[in-house]
Amino acid sequence: ERTGYPEVVFGQGKTASQVVEIFSHLMENHGRAMVTRATAEMSVLIKERFPDAVYDPVSRLLTCGESPRKYPGIVVVACAGTSDLPIAEEAAGTAVWMGCQVERIYDVGVAGIDRLLAYREKLQEARVIIVVAGMEGALASVVGGLVRRPVIAVPTSIGYGAHFSGLTPLLSMLSSCAAGVTVVNIDNGFGAGYAAAMIQQLVKEVAAK
Amino acid sequence: ERTGYPEVVFGQGKTASQVVEIFSHLMENHGRAMVTRATAEMSVLIKERFPDAVYDPVSRLLTCGESPRKYPGIVVVACAGTSDLPIAEEAAGTAVWMGCQVERIYDVGVAGIDRLLAYREKLQEARVIIVVAGMEGALASVVGGLVRRPVIAVPTSIGYGAHFSGLTPLLSMLSSCAAGVTVVNIDNGFGAGYAAAMIQQLVKEVAAK
Amino acid sequence: ERTGYPEVVFGQGKTASQVVEIFSHLMENHGRAMVTRATAEMSVLIKERFPDAVYDPVSRLLTCGESPRKYPGIVVVACAGTSDLPIAEEAAGTAVWMGCQVERIYDVGVAGIDRLLAYREKLQEARVIIVVAGMEGALASVVGGLVRRPVIAVPTSIGYGAHFSGLTPLLSMLSSCAAGVTVVNIDNGFGAGYAAAMIQQLVKEVAAK
Amino acid sequence: ERTGYPEVVFGQGKTASQVVEIFSHLMENHGRAMVTRATAEMSVLIKERFPDAVYDPVSRLLTCGESPRKYPGIVVVACAGTSDLPIAEEAAGTAVWMGCQVERIYDVGVAGIDRLLAYREKLQEARVIIVVAGMEGALASVVGGLVRRPVIAVPTSIGYGAHFSGLTPLLSMLSSCAAGVTVVNIDNGFGAGYAAAMIQQLVKEVAAK
Amino acid sequence: ERTGYPEVVFGQGKTASQVVEIFSHLMENHGRAMVTRATAEMSVLIKERFPDAVYDPVSRLLTCGESPRKYPGIVVVACAGTSDLPIAEEAAGTAVWMGCQVERIYDVGVAGIDRLLAYREKLQEARVIIVVAGMEGALASVVGGLVRRPVIAVPTSIGYGAHFSGLTPLLSMLSSCAAGVTVVNIDNGFGAGYAAAMIQQLVKEVAAK
Amino acid sequence: ERTGYPEVVFGQGKTASQVVEIFSHLMENHGRAMVTRATAEMSVLIKERFPDAVYDPVSRLLTCGESPRKYPGIVVVACAGTSDLPIAEEAAGTAVWMGCQVERIYDVGVAGIDRLLAYREKLQEARVIIVVAGMEGALASVVGGLVRRPVIAVPTSIGYGAHFSGLTPLLSMLSSCAAGVTVVNIDNGFGAGYAAAMIQQLVKEVAAK
Amino acid sequence: ERTGYPEVVFGQGKTASQVVEIFSHLMENHGRAMVTRATAEMSVLIKERFPDAVYDPVSRLLTCGESPRKYPGIVVVACAGTSDLPIAEEAAGTAVWMGCQVERIYDVGVAGIDRLLAYREKLQEARVIIVVAGMEGALASVVGGLVRRPVIAVPTSIGYGAHFSGLTPLLSMLSSCAAGVTVVNIDNGFGAGYAAAMIQQLVKEVAAK
Amino acid sequence: ERTGYPEVVFGQGKTASQVVEIFSHLMENHGRAMVTRATAEMSVLIKERFPDAVYDPVSRLLTCGESPRKYPGIVVVACAGTSDLPIAEEAAGTAVWMGCQVERIYDVGVAGIDRLLAYREKLQEARVIIVVAGMEGALASVVGGLVRRPVIAVPTSIGYGAHFSGLTPLLSMLSSCAAGVTVVNIDNGFGAGYAAAMIQQLVKEVAAK
Ligand SMILES: Nc1ncnc2c1ncn2[C@@H]1O[C@H](COP(=O)(O)O)[C@@H](O)[C@H]1O
Ligand SMILES: Nc1ncnc2c1ncn2[C@@H]1O[C@H](COP(=O)(O)O)[C@@H](O)[C@H]1O
C-alpha cells in the first residue's frame, strides 16, 4: 500500500451494485473500506454483507473497519453552521477513519467574530486546521491569520446568485491574504480530511524514527 | 441640481483638452467641479486656468471648490494597506468633496484580526462605513458583522491569478455573510464615496425638517 | 443586539425541523423572528407553535412579531412586473418587518418609460429606493438618475439565454451610469430591505439625538 | 456585386502595405473603397495614391468614393457621450458611405432621461435607429421602447471592472426588455451601420418596384 | 399603440391564471393577443374563454386574432433541422401573427452545403432572413454571405458540452465574418420574428407614402 | 526517438540564449531542430552557429535540417486570409519540416462560399485537412462536411469583442455539426501540423509493411 | 455517400417517433443505421420494426447492420474506470460500427501510473488511441507522450466543483504538453470514434492503391 | 510572533521606496526580512542599506538574514522545465528562507514519464512535495499518486489560448484524481513554500516535545 491506506471509493455516479462489488473487494484485501457520497441504498446493501459497516447520512460516508494507526494531537474542523455541515462532516469522518482525532468547531462565522475568537486557543493548539466555508469563504483567511499550523480550506457549494455554486469561496480562498492556506476542490471534504491525515502520518512517522 | 451636486467628470479615456473643456463648463455653472481618474497632464492644464484646483496623485482626484453643505458625523473608510490605498483615497476624497467628514483606517486586514478589532469602537461610532478590499474581500464581512450602520463595499483590482482583476473580491462581497452590505463596481471608490454622501445628505435633510 | 435586530434565518437548504428549532430559540430570546426562503412546510410547523406567525407564499417570508421601532418616511420598492415580484416582496417584507413604511411601484419597466415617469414625484419623495430588476437591469440606472437619495439595486434571476440567471442585470447594475447606486446579490431582496432599514435606523437615531 | 457593395477592409491586424494593396485593388474594380480601424500611417500611404481618400481619426474610417445610391429617410445614431463617440462615428460613417443620411444624437444617457426624451420625436421619425452604449447598455431598451422601427444596438468596450470590456452591455442588450432590438458585436459600429444600410437598401428597392 | 402592436405576453414563469388575466385584458383592448412560451394548461384555460384562440405545441405560441395589416414579400426562416425547430417556429409564428408571409427552409445545415445552396435563389428573393442555429451557429455566416438583405440570427440552446446552452452559437454569430448580421438572445425566436416584422412594417409604411 | 521526431522547442517565454543552447543540443543529437514562436533575435544568434538555419518571420518558425522521411499525398492547410496567415503558416511549416507535402488554400471564407467550393476537388483529394479560422470558426464545419478525411481545426486569436481572443472559434469548432472534426488549442498551428504528420507517418508505415 | 458512411442520428432531444422515422429512412437507403444517445424507448420501437437492431444501454448506441469495410490494425480506447465508461463505450461502439477493431484499456488512471505503464506496448502498437478522461484529464498527456500515433482526447462531464461539467479536462487536454493530441467536445465519444475511423479509412484506401 | 515568522513583503504594486521602508522596519524588529516579486530597483536600494541582502532575479526574492530554525528532512520542488522555473524558485527560495532543506527536480514533465519515474525514490523520501506546473497541470496528479506525503500544487500562468493564464492548470489540480493534493493560487510559489515550512515546523515542534 503505497499511500498507507486502501483506496477510497467515490460513490457518486456509481450504481449501488457497482459499489458493493468494489467494497467487498477492498474488505477482502484490506479488512476495511470507505465510500464517500454513499446513498442510503448502498448502505443497506453493504450492511447486509458487512454488518459492522456504518453509514452516516449527514456526511454520506459509509465505512467499515478502523485505522490500525492512531495519530496523537488534534485536527480541528471549523465551519459556520448548518449548511456547511455535510462537507465538514465528510472532512471530519475521513480524517477519523484514517486515524486522526478530530475536534469540531461548528458555530463560527466571520460576521460574528467574537464567537470565533472564543476558540482562539483551541485553534492554536491544533496540529492541522480544516476550514469549511460557503458564502464568501472569509473564514479561511481569519483562521489562517490566527495560527502557526497548516490550514486546509474547503469551499462549499451552498449559496445562490453570485456564489456560483462554490466558485466564489473557492476563488476567495485561493486569494486569501493569510499566508500558507492551501485549498481543495469545492465540497471536497474528503480531500481535506485525507490531506490532514497525510500530515499527521508524516508527523508520526518522523517522530517514530 | 437634481442630485444636489454637479456632475462629476470621469477622466479615464478622455483627452486632457476634453476634460479641460468640461471642467471649465462646470466651473462656470456650479462654481466647483471634480474629475476622477485624472492624469497629471490634466491637472497641469486645469491649474493654469483654475489656480485653486487641487490634484491628488494617489486618488487621482482633481477638484476645485468646496461643498456648500457640511455633514456632521463620521464616514469611515477602511482598508488593509498599501495596494488598496488609491481606491480608498478615491472614496475618501469623493466623500470629502461632497461635504462629508472622513476618518481613515488603513492598516486593517482580516489575517491580523486583532489590529482590526482595536478599531471596533471607531467603526461602531461611524454613520457610514466604506470597506475597500482586494485579495479575497473578507474585510467587508467582518466589518459588516461589527456594526449597525450601512456598509458599502468596494472590491479592488489589485491581485493576481485566481483574483481575476477584482472579480474575486467582487463576488465575495456580494456573497457576504453579513446582512445588509451593499457593493459597488471594482475600483469604484468614487461610487462608494458618492453613495455615502447620499446617505449623509438624507440624514441631514431629514434632521433639518 | 449589536445590529439592533435579531438574526434572520435563511430557510433555504435547511430542513423544516432545523428551522423550527432556530425559530423557537429566537422567539424565546427576542420575542420575534423572521425566516426568508421559507417553505409551506416550515410555515405549518411554526404556526403550530406560534399561531401569530405569518407566512407569505409570494415573498416566502415567515415572520412573527413586530419591530418595536417604526421609521417615518417612505422606502419605495420598484420593479417591472410579474416575474420580479417575489424578490420585490422579499425586499418590501423585510423592510416592513424591520420597521420601515414601504410603498410599492410594481408596473414600471424602462421599455415603457412614460409609466415610470408618472411616478417621478413619488420616487423623489422617498428616503430610500430599492430597484428590483431582471432582464437587462436598466431600471436601476434610470431611477438612479431621477433621485437624490440612496438607491439599492437587486438583480433577479428570472430570464433566459444571455441573462445567465441574473448575472447580466448584476453586472449591468454594477456598471450603472447613475452615480451612487449600490448593489446586492442576485435575488437578495432580503439584503436590500435590510440595508434600507439600516439607513432608516441611522436617520432616526441621528434625528433623535 | 452580390450585396450591392464592394467588400470593406478590416484594417486592424493588417500591415499598412497589405491594406494599401487591397485598397488599390478595390479602387480599380469598384471605383471606391473603405477601410475600418485604419491607422494614420495607412491614411498617409493611401492618400499618396488616392488623393481623394478621406481619413477620419475619430471613427478611424478611411474612405474613397461615394455611394452611387442615396437612401431617403433618416438613420439616427444615438449615444451618451464622449467615450462611445468613436464607435458611434464608425456606425455613422459606415452608413453614410453606403448611401444613408445620418442624424447624430450624442448627448443622451439614461441617467438623464429628460435629455433623451427631448429627442423623442426625432427618434420616432427615424427609419432605423442605431444605439451605441457602454456602461450598462440601458439606452437600447429605453430607445427600443420609444419607437416602432428597427433598433440596432452596439455595445462598446469602454468601462472598467464588472464591465468586462463590453461584455456587460452586450449581455444587457441581448436581454433587453424592449422587443425586437437586435445586437452586433462589441465595438462593431461598422456592422450596425452596414445592417442599417441593408434595411434602407431594401426599403428603396421595394419602393422602386 | 406606439409600436403598432399590442404587447406580447411572455408566458414563462407566469401562472396559468396570471396569463389568462393578462390575455383577457389584451383581448378587450386590442381584439387580439399572443402568448409566447405558453403551456398546454394555459391553452386550455384560454380556449374556454376565447374559442378562437390557437395553441401550437411546437412553437408554444398561443394566439388569438389576426394582424389587420399584411406585408407583401417573403420573410424566410431557415434552420438545420429537428432540434432548432421549436425556436424556428416561434420566429415564424411571431412574424405571421404580426402580418408577415413566412417561408420555411428547415433542412439546411452547413455540413451539407449543397442542400443549402439549392435554396440560394429563394434566400436571395426574401426581404428578411431569420437564421436559427444551435451547434456552432455557422449557418448565419454562410447565409449572410449569400444575400443583400437583413439577416437576423437566433442562436439556440440545444447542444452539449462546449456548446454551453447556446453561448457558443451566440458568440459565434456575434463574431460572424458576414457583414451586417444582427443577433438576438439565445432561443429568442420571438425577438427575431418581431424585428423582421418591424422591418416589413417600415417597408410598407414608406411604400405607402 | 519514441515519436520519430526530435522534440520541438517552444520559443515563447524563453530567452534567446536559452533557445540557442537547447537548439545546439538538439542539432548535436539529431542533426536537425525546430523552434516555434521564435524571435528575430533568436534567429540571428542561431544562424551565426548554424548557417543553414532558416527563419520565417510570418510563421515564426526557425528550422534547421530536413526530415529524412517524405510522405506522399497532400496535407491541405486552409484559411480565410490575412489575419489567420501566421498560424496557417505555422501549421504548414511544421508539417513540411516533418516530411509532409503541403498545399495552401488561403483565400476561402464561409461568407464567400463559392470561392471555397471552387476548391472542393482539391480538398477531397487531400489526405488530411487543417482548417485555420478566427472569427466564428465556421470554416471547419463546412470543410468537414465536404470531405471523407481527417479534419484538424485550429482556432485563432485574431478578432475582437465577443471573439474573446479565440475562445469563440474554439468552442464553435468543438461544437461543429460536421462529424469527426478534431480540434487543437487556440493558435496552435504547430499542434495541428504535428498531428497531421502523425497521421501521414502512420499511413506510410502501414503501407510500408 | 460523400464520407463513406450513412449519417448518424443524434438521439438526444428527439422524440422516439422522430428517431424511428429517420432510422427507417436510413435503413431503406443504406441497409444500416446508428443512433447515439438513444433511449430504451427508442430501442423498443425500433426493434419492433428491425429485429436485428442492437441497443447497448451503457453506450446508449442503437445500431443495425454492419460496416461493409473492415480495417486491419487496432484502435485503442483507454480510460480510468467506472464513471468514464459510457463515453468510452460510445467511442468504442462507434469505431466498431464503422469497421474498426477496438481494444479497450479501462482501468488506467494517472494516479496509479504503474498500471498504465503495464500497457505501454499495447498502446504503442495501436494505430490510433482514443483517451477518455474526466477529472483533470491528465491521461491524454501521459499517453500522448508514450506513442508515435494519433491520439484523440475526449473529456467527460463526470466530476464536481472546479470540474465544471467537463470544462476542466477539456481545457486541460487542449493545453496538453504532449504534441499532436487533438480534442473533441466534452462527452463526444461518437466524434472520437468517428475521427479514428476516418484515419483508418484513409490508411486502408491508401494501402489499397 | 504568532506564526513563528516575520511577515513577508509582497513587492508587486509597491513603489521601491515603500518597500525599502517596510523592509527596514522588519529588519529592525526581526533581524531578517523577505520581499517577493521584488524588482532590481528595490534590490539596489535595499542593498545600500543592508549589504547582506541577497537578490535572486529568477525567483525575484530579496532576502536578508537566515532562519534561526533548520528543519531536517527534504522538501522537494518539482517542475517540467524552463518556463515554470521562476515560480519553482520562488517556492524553493521561500522554503529555504524559512529553514527548510530543498531538493529541486526541474526536468520532469508527464509527456516524458520515464524521466519522472527515474526520480520515484527521491520523491518518496521527501517529507513534503511541491509540484509546480503550467500547461495542463497533470504533474500534480502523477506525483500525488506516487507518494504518501503531503503534495502542494502550484499552477503557473505560462501558456497560451485555452490555458487562460493559469486557470486551466488551477482547475485541473483542484480536480486531481490523486487524493489529498492541495492547491495554492496561480504563480503563488511563495504560498506553497510557506505551507511546506508550516508542515515542517509542525513536525519539528512535535518531535521536540
Ligand atoms: N468525495 C471525493 N472527492 C474526491 N475524490 C474522492 C472522493 N471520494 C473518493 N475519492 C477518490 O476517488 C478515487 C476512487 O475513485 P473511484 O475509483 O471512482 O471510486 C480514489 O482516488 C479516492 O481517493
Ligand atoms: N470613477 C468613476 N467611476 C464610475 N463612474 C464615474 C466615475 N467618475 C465619474 N463617474 C460618473 O460618470 C458620469 C460622467 O461620465 P462622463 O460624462 O463620461 O464624464 C457621471 O455620472 C459620474 O457620476
Ligand SMILES: Nc1ncnc2c1ncn2[C@@H]1O[C@H](COP(=O)(O)O)[C@@H](O)[C@H]1O
Ligand atoms: N419569448 C420571449 N422572449 C423575449 N421577450 C419576450 C418573449 N415573449 C414576450 N416577450 C416580451 O416580453 C414583454 C412582456 O413581458 P411580460 O410583461 O412579462 O409578459 C413584452 O415586451 C414582449 O415583447
Ligand SMILES: Nc1ncnc2c1ncn2[C@@H]1O[C@H](COP(=O)(O)O)[C@@H](O)[C@H]1O
Ligand atoms: N507552438 C507550440 N505550441 C504548443 N506546444 C509546442 C509548441 N512548440 C513546441 N511545443 C511543444 O513544447 C514542448 C517543448 O517545450 P519546451 O521544453 O518548453 O521547449 C514539446 O513537447 C513540443 O512538442
Ligand SMILES: [Mg+2]
Ligand atoms: Mg497562518
Ligand SMILES: [Mg+2]
Ligand atoms: Mg451589520
Ligand SMILES: [Mg+2]
Ligand atoms: Mg442619483
Ligand SMILES: [Mg+2]
Ligand atoms: Mg420598439
Ligand SMILES: [Mg+2]
Ligand atoms: Mg450579406
Ligand SMILES: [Mg+2]
Ligand atoms: Mg467529414
Ligand SMILES: [Mg+2]
Ligand atoms: Mg506522441
Ligand SMILES: [Mg+2]
Ligand atoms: Mg498520494
